[in-house]
Amino acid sequence: MSKLIINTESCKACGYCIKFCPRQVLHFSENMNSQSYTYVEADEENCIYCGTCYTVCPDMVFEITE
Amino acid sequence: MAVAKKRPTLTKDHGFCAGCGHGLFIRLLHEVLDETGYAGNFICVDGVGCSSNYFMATTKGSAIESHHGKAPTIARGVKLARPETLVFTYQGDGDAYVIGLSETLNAAHFGAPITTFVINNNNYGMTGGQMSWTTLPGQKTTTSPGGRNPEQTGLPIDPLQMAARFDAVAYAARGALNSPRNINMAKKYIRKAIELQIRDGKYAIVELLSPCPTDWNMAPVKAIEWIDQEVTKYYPLGEFKGTEE
Amino acid sequence: MKKLMKGNEALAEGAVRGGAMLFAGYPITPQSEVMEYLSWRMPELGRFFQQTESETAAMFTVYGARQAGMRTFTSSSAVGISLMQEAISGMCAKSIPGVFANVQRCGPGLGFALEGQGDYLRDTRGGGNGDYRVIILAPNSVQEMMDFAYEAFELSEKWRNPVEILSEGKIGQMMEPVELPEFKPTARAIDGMDGVPAEVLLDHENPNFVKNLGDKIAAMEEAEQRWELYRCEDAETIFVAFGLPSRTSRGAVDKLRENGEKVGLLRVISAWPFPRKGFEALPDTVRNFITVESCVAGQVLEDVLIATKRVTKFHDAKVYGLYSGAVAAKVGQIMEKYYAVQNGNCKEGF
Numbered sequence: 074m075s076k077l078i079i080n081t082e083s084c085k086a087c088g089y090c091i092k093f094c095p096r097q098v099l100h101f102s103e104n105m106n107s108q109s110y111t112y113v114e115a116d117e118e119n120c121i122y123c124g125t126c127y128t129v130c131p132d133m134v135f136e137i138t139e
Numbered sequence: 140m141a142v143a144k145k146r147p148t149l150t151k152d153h154g155f156c157a158g159c160g161h162g163l164f165i166r167l168l169h170e171v172l173d174e175t176g177y178a179g180n181f182i183c184v185d186g187v188g189c190s191s192n193y194f195m196a197t198t199k200g201s202a203i204e205s206h207h208g209k210a211p212t213i214a215r216g217v218k219l220a221r222p223e224t225l226v227f228t229y230q231g232d233g234d235a236y237v238i239g240l241s242e243t244l245n246a247a248h249f250g251a252p253i254t255t256f257v258i259n260n261n262n263y264g265m266t267g268g269q270m271s272w273t274t275l276p277g278q279k280t281t282t283s284p285g286g287r288n289p290e291q292t293g294l295p296i297d298p299l300q301m302a303a304r305f306d307a308v309a310y311a312a313r314g315a316l317n318s319p320r321n322i323n324m325a326k327k328y329i330r331k332a333i334e335l336q337i338r339d340g341k342y343a344i345v346e347l348l349s350p351c352p353t354d355w356n357m358a359p360v361k362a363i364e365w366i367d368q369e370v371t372k373y374y375p376l377g378e379f380k381g382t383e384e
Numbered sequence: 385m386k387k388l389m390k391g392n393e394a395l396a397e398g399a400v401r402g403g404a405m406l407f408a409g410y411p412i413t414p415q416s417e418v419m420e421y422l423s424w425r426m427p428e429l430g431r432f433f434q435q436t437e438s439e440t441a442a443m444f445t446v447y448g449a450r451q452a453g454m455r456t457f458t459s460s461s462a463v464g465i466s467l468m469q470e471a472i473s474g475m476c477a478k479s480i481p482g483v484f485a486n487v488q489r490c491g492p493g494l495g496f497a498l499e500g501q502g503d504y505l506r507d508t509r510g511g512g513n514g515d516y517r518v519i520i521l522a523p524n525s526v527q528e529m530m531d532f533a534y535e536a537f538e539l540s541e542k543w544r545n546p547v548e549i550l551s552e553g554k555i556g557q558m559m560e561p562v563e564l565p566e567f568k569p570t571a572r573a574i575d576g577m578d579g580v581p582a583e584v585l586l587d588h589e590n591p592n593f594v595k596n597l598g599d600k601i602a603a604m605e606e607a608e609q610r611w612e613l614y615r616c617e618d619a620e621t622i623f624v625a626f627g628l629p630s631r632t633s634r635g636a637v638d639k640l641r642e643n644g645e646k647v648g649l650l651r652v653i654s655a656w657p658f659p660r661k662g663f664e665a666l667p668d669t670v671r672n673f674i675t676v677e678s679c680v681a682g683q684v685l686e687d688v689l690i691a692t693k694r695v696t697k698f699h700d701a702k703v704y705g706l707y708s709g710a711v712a713a714k715v716g717q718i719m720e721k722y723y724a725v726q727n728g729n730c731k732e733g734f
Binding site: 182184203205206209212213214215216217219220221224241242245 | 405406408432434436437438440441444445446447448449450451452453454456470471474
């Protein structure tokens with residue numbers, strides 16, 4: 074069963090993943106990482122693990138396990 | 140349908156601006172290096188500009204930093220000494236198409252057995268957003284505050300299509316780092332260029348339009364739209380040479 | 385067995401026998417023969433030859449090849465060397481060895497395809513940006529064109545610093561019999577001063593990257609001074625010259641000695657580091673120095689002035705200059721200058 078891993082420290086809140094996620098699973102969180110970016114969070118139950126977020130992310134925030 | 144995804148080897152967190160296309164290129168590049176088995180046998184000659192930050196994004200950056208505009212010439216020397224090593228240049232539009240225009244076109248003319256990657260963000264990003272020869276007419280930069288005026292500084296330059304006309308150039312393509320489809324297409328272009336060097340020792344040039352939110356003064360999601368709406372008018376995407384294979 | 389060779393071709397063959405694996409260059413009078421010769425000689429030996437689109441491109445090609453482990457050689461003249469300065473400065477910053485020749489021609493700007501020594505100050509002070517020095521050997525014969533090119537590779541690898549052969553148009557164009565040295569291996573790996581074998585000197589793995597540049601410059605300055613004293617034992621006036629003018633100065637010394645004059649010649653062989661130790665080796669009898677230079681305003685003169693400051697016994701010595709412009713001073717000219725100095729109607733310095 075796949076799992077979506079978000080390296081919140083790497084996120085710079087550019088918003089690409091949110092824009093292109095086919096299921097609108099992702100959104101900005103209330104909290105900030107150590108760089109003061111409001112990193113992204115996922116409603117993983119709706120995630121279909123298609124990898125689009127990984128594809129468009131300039132900062133390699135996402136990881137999807139087998 | 141689930142797809143396993145993991146960051147490619149040798150990459151690490153980097154300091155490129157939020158939404159910058161350079162981070163996307165470096166990830167795609169290292170995915171291709173892993174897939175072609177050359178992650179342990181490559182030398183990146185990175186130009187001067189945002190591409191000089193390549194060190195920041197790689198753990199064991201196998202790179203030689205070039206002087207401004209000189210990457211293709213240095214890479215030709217490196218390749219002479221290391222013919223079995225994958226040697227490519229990683230440059231910006233200012234480095235490859237302005238100060239290094241002669242070096243870029245000469246390497247293409249010679250059909251040097253190297254690969255050139257040009258990240259085109261339509262301005263001199265590293266130094267704070269000055270105009271480049273790829274800046275669009277009317278586009279505001281710190282040195283074209285009233286918007287670029289083609290009567291004074293010419294229209295956007297397209298050396299990629301110049302190089303595409305040289306016999307010795309095996310492959311010339313332009314992609315964009317601004318949508319899932321374009322990013323996946325860009326990876327195909329990168330892979331094809333690298334395979335041409337590995338397999339046939341041929342010269343290839345791949346340009347990738349890249350969002351530059353900081354110096355375009357736009358939100359990242361606006362920047363990637365601006366590429367589709369405006370930049371591609373002067374910089375059409377696609378393969379300009381070597382599509383037959 | 386000696387072979388009659390042209391200076392430029394002896395320079396090229398010296399580099400080949402010294403182990404050059406790649407030559408990249410661009411045509412420029414008066415040294416195009418170097419490139420013409422190597423255009424067939426390098427392929428003949430299974431080595432690499434590349435004519436590039438500019439001198440800048442030539443030096444950056446060897447910059448890349450050398451950093452990736454291949455011994456390289458390039459040569460040009462005057463304005464061409466100006467175009468190479470950025471790469472030379474880059475090689476010094478990254479401790480990349482390399483050998484290049486400057487077969488000078490005269491004049492600022494495009495200059496004239498005659499001869500001249502007007503690049504002396506630019507080359508001895510490093511012509512590009514930032515702190516660096518290049519070890520410079522100045523031949524005055526066709527044999528030395530070959531010998532200096534021949535030994536320059538190991539010298540540049542010993543210090544991991546570029547080495548320049550500073551010559552002149554006429555030396556490149558004239559022919560003299562030459563003894564050919566044995567072939568040296570075209571070593572790929574370079575051993576750094578600190579014993580770090582560097583197949584490929586990647587930037588962030590480079591232990592010498594700028595860090596100890598100052599120490600290296602001081603060490604090179606101390607270790608690599610070269611000169612030649614000619615008939616200086618009891619001399620009161622010393623001619624100082626390098627390259628072609630050092631040969632006519634030698635002739636003038638002989639003539640003046642015949643007239644009973646107490647003169648000698650200090651020939652500068654390493655233009656950098658300037659041979660201060662040669663001055664220390666001169667007798668206390670020396671009162672005057674006369675530089676003999678093919679330029680229009682004193683350049684070697686400045687280094688002689690500095691030497692008289694650094695060598696206490698010559699603090700009060702007077703320094704004069706004979707500037708013969710584009711053509712090496714003739715024996716008669718040098719003798720005239722000597723007598724003008726003796727008769728007191730010659731100004732010091734410029």
